[in-house]
Amino acid sequence: MSTLEDYVVKYLESFSVIATKIPESNEKTPDFLIEQEESVLIELKEKTDSEEKHKEQKEVLANNSVYEHITTTGHNNRISGVITGGIKQLKNRKSKHNCDFCLLFLVANGVAQGSQAEQIQATLYGKKM
16 A cells, blocks of 8 residues: 555544555556445545656755745646546446445645645636636
8 A cells, every 4th residue: 555545544544434445456446445334435546746846846945945836726627537537436336346435535745735725626616717
């Protein structure tokens, strides 16, 4: 499991929810399955920036300088594609696991996480800039 997947498992455990990792396969599958009072499939998607961007930010901040990153906060086609892909993965497995619910975790993990979170919200709600 990746560090992010470990974090999600620990987060859910803080609510006494046990998430089991679904083994990787050739078929696109959700990441986790919860089988407690209700059955829940979880797909985890991460929006991050390139390693170069993260390295640049780290170097600028290490020099006690101001790091500037400019981006839009409206609808984003790439995020829309990620959301659509996640939904397809959940739908493909929902009946197979006889799940009550499906949950799509979207994690903003870039150099401007606040802006990424706004992009995710704008994309989900159809907000245009």
